[in-house]
Structures are given as C-alpha cells and as structure tokens.
Amino acid sequence: MADTAQDQSLVQVKGLKKYFPITQGIIFQRKVADVKAVDGLDFEIRKGETLGLVGESGCGKSTTGRAILQLYRPSAGDVFFKGKDLVKLQGEELRKMRRHMQMIFQDPYASLNPRMTVGDIIGEPLEVHNIAKGKEKKERVQELLQIVGLNPYFVNRYPHEFSGGQRQRIGVARALAVNPDFIVCDEPISALDVSIQAQIINLLEELQEKFHLTYLFIAHDLSVVRHISDRVAVMYLGKIVELTDRNALYKSPLHPYTKALMSAVPIPDPVIEEKRERIILVGDVPSPVRPPSGCHFHTRCPIVMDVCKKDDPAFRDVGGDHWVACHAV
C-alpha cells in the first residue's frame, strides 16, 4: 500500500486542542478546570494512506478523530481539508463538507439507529446530500450492501437482526455511501470477535484500494495498526509523541513511551519472543485535568532528565520523516 501513498497531504492538523470544561454551579456555571483531552497536535494525513493512531484508553485518540471531523468543535487550532479550514466553517457549509469525510464507529451495536431499517440508514446520507432519491437510492443502497459483502435483500431489515460483524459492515456501507475521500475509523474492530476482526480489516483494505480512500485508523491494538497502517502516530495524554513510517516505528522506536509500548507486543516466534525485553512503566497515566509540567511523559519516563520537567519538547522531524517529541532524542 506504500506505493499508493503520495507525498500529497489531504488533511493538515495544526495546533489542534480540545478542552472539555468542568463546571460547577447549577444556574451560574463557572468553569473550575479543563479536561485537556487533546493538547496541541500537529500532523498531516496524506492522500491514499492509512495513518494509524495508537495510545492508551483516555489519551485523546477518539477525541482527535471527532475534533478533526468537527463533531467536537476544537478549542484551538486548525484543520485543513480540501483547501478549507474546517474549524472556521459553520452550519450548512460544514454540513456540505461532510460529504467528503465520514466516520466508522467502534461499537456496531450503538452506532446504528435501532428504529431505522438498513436501507434508511445507508440511504440517508444519499438523501441529505441530494445524491439520490427513491428508486435510484434503493439501487445504490443495494449496491453498497453488495460492496460490503451483505445480501442486497437485507434493505428492509432492522439492525437488531444482524450480528456484530454484519452491523459493522452496515456502518461501513453508510460511510461509503457518499463516496468520501477521507474516513476516520474510530476503533472499528475493537468491539468485534477476533475472527470477525480480520474480515473487517480486509474489507477496509479492499475498499481503500477500490475507492482510493484515506483512513485515520484509531486503535489500541498494536498488531492491527501495524498491519493496516502506512504511518503510525503514538499518542500519550493528549499529545502525539512519535509519528513515522510503520516499519521504522516498530523496528526502531525513538520515544521512550513508544519503546515501552512496542516491548508489550508479543512476537509470534518463540525464539525471539523468549528474548523480548519488556519495559514496564511505573505509575498510572496522570489526569488530563492537570497534566504534568514540561513533557507530559516525564513522571513515568525511565530516562527522565531535569529539562523534561520544565520544557515541553518540540515535536520535530529527526530525519527520514521520523517525528518525535523528546529531549533525549
């Protein structure tokens, strides 16, 4: 897939922040603190690539995906997509842009409206973007069902009549309906059976090739991310700590956090697995309400230095398109 990735960026994220305010009081609400879910991200997603986004639960992966799509309005920063700054778009203009960017959700049981038939669910994007109506819409829906590997006669059924994997295919068909360029896949397989996970991954890869899609693939399963991504970004407590080509990241991670993460991946070769050294991090992830000063990772870093406690390391290219935010690198 690396050959389809060109050096042409489709989405540029600049200084993206999303803070959720914590308020007190019932009538006169005052802000007492912020949950700094996403705390300043700079990266780009290139046309035709799959950018993997990994990190622990609560590090801001999903918030990043939603903030890019403006499902959460960012607190600061810009998201450029197709030459427009999505953050500055409002109302109808933004709604029209949604035709080009879609999302696939984690939980296939929660992401489909239980009161709508499959035909209505998949056909709705076609209708609201004035792409197809009536008979034409139905034909397109049946075609989409076939594309994602479902029986086209399922149009009049309800989501509860399907298994988790089938539902996720419906979710994929809905995202695909408007022929988008960019799809945010928010942990699209983590709620599925292991045997079904591979099917959905393969489907996503097939579709990417067929329809020249660009994915932001959010996950916490490192092996899956390694399999599907061209480049991988590692997030820790609202920041991206390392971003580079998949092979470089898995073979020679630079950031101490990435190293710890990679050391947790089992190797399917008993001889090498035997020699695998685990780096066990001490302590818990600090609260995103009061992230540590300087480098967010310094409280748990095995190679922490004095400068780490004071200065936030810059996220910079250390050569070979390998971006990392660490004073020690």
Place this chain on the structure above:
Amino acid sequence: MATLAASLPTQTRARSPQMWLLRRILTNPPAALGALVILLMLFAAIFAPLIAPYPYDQQNLDYIEKGPSAAHWFGTDGLGRDMFSRIVWGARSAVFVIVMVTAVSLALGVPLGAIAGYFGGWADTIIMRAADILFAFPGMLFVFFIAATIKPGIINWAREIGLSDLARTGYLDYAVVIIALGVIGWAGLARMIRAQVMTIKEREFVIGARATGVPAWRVILRHILPNAITPIIVAMSMGLGDIALSEGYLSFLGIGLQPPAPSWGNIIAENAGRYWRRFPEMIWLVFIPGLVLAAIVFAFNFFGDGLNEALNPEIVD
C-alpha cells in the same frame, strides 16, 4: 456467488414488534382490564347518539328522581333526564377533552422540549425556566386561574367576530378547558422530552448521523425522537386519566363544561349539590358518574403500567 444468493432469503421484509407488544399487554390482567374499560369509553364516545336511549338534555318532569329501572338503567335526575344517556354523552366530552388536551400538550411540549434538549444554551434556559414557572404554581390552582380569566376573553372574542350564538351554545367551554389544561400539560412533557433528547443525542448513532451530514432538524425528527418516544408514551398513557379527572373537577367546580352539556364532573356537581341531604336514598345520582370517572382514571393507570412493563421487560417488581 449465484448458489450463495439462491440459498439466502429473497424476500424483503419488515418485522414489526407491535403484535408482540399487544400480546404482552393483553396477557397482563390489570392492563387488559384497563384496555377494556378504555375501549368501552371510546365506544360510548363514538356511538353516543346510537347508544343513548334519550337525548342527554331531554327532561321528563313527570318522572324525576327515580331509581334504576328497565327504562332508565341509571335512573333519572332532578329534571327527569335519563342518567344513562347523560353518562354516555359524558364519555364523548371526556374523550374529546382528552384528545384535544393531549394534542395541545404534544404540539407545544415536543418541539419545545426537543429544542431545549438538543441545542441547550439560551434556548434551553428560556424554555425550561418557563416550564419551571408553571411548575411553581400548585397545578390545579393555575388551571382554575387560567380557566376563570380566559373565559370572558374568549366569549368577547367570539362576539366580536360575530359568533355570539356560539358563545351561548357552550362549545366555548370546551375551548376554555382545553386551553387551560393544555397550557399546563406541555411543561411536564417538555421536561421529559428534554431529558430524553439530552441522553440520546450523545449516543453513537446520533453522532453517526451528524457525521454523515444529516441536518439538525432531521437528526431530531428521524434519530432522536423515535428513540425517545417509549417512556413518553408510557407517561402520557398514565396522564390521560388525569386529564379526564381534571376536566371532571373543573366542571364540578363550575368553570369547565356547563350544564346541560354532559360532563361527568358537572353531573356529580348538580346532583351532589341537590341531594347530599338525602344521602343514602339518592346515592346512584352521584355514585354512578363518580364510579365511571374513577374507573377511567384507574383504567389509564393500569394500562400505562402494563405498557411500561411490556416495553421494559427487565422491570420485575
């Protein structure tokens, strides 16, 4: 692929849970009884002219204050009117008021509650503070206040537009009752809808709809409200009996439907006023309309309970 397609169902179909729901209600004895009483009332309301043996206001002064008999099942009142006919026609008043008040409450409460819940912010503040103001008054006192103050206004307005005949017929009394109860009724409904909308709008399928570019009004109509409706239907089905009761005591107190218009409330009022001294003897004149009204209130409550249990199978007392 062809053989696979052949083995798969070729019929498109839509499964509906309505029949299943109906079965669950009818196999629950109190709920089934409630449904039966409600159906009886609806039947009486729709076919009142055919069922009632006499006009509701026909007086037979030679035959007053008589007990139940073959000709007059529920006896006759002080003006010689057939009580059975008046009670059957009373069902029509009750049903009409229930339907109209519900329509007014829904028309106000659903859009206001949905807007408050979905958009939040100042729209939420304004709408919910207005609802709070209504809740701050003792409910019925406020209804009396509205009924008593708007009635002259409505009558004057009817005269101004040249409908003074209408002002005399008593139809305007219905309007007064419906407006007074509807203006109160929307607030509770709006609160419920708002709470439902606020939880449902965070669910993934709603975010999914927004992500695909569905406009806000359509998200509310197609995605949120259909999923919010179940608890609201339950609460409303229990509230319908209360509307009948409210109409009853507005009419009982003389600010609702006026005699000779038949209402269970004013039937009780007329007869109770006249006969309370002769209590045990003339009891059917008060007792029967009271029993009918109580039966309706219970019926709606039982039915609402049954509906709730049928819709939420995990509820076990």
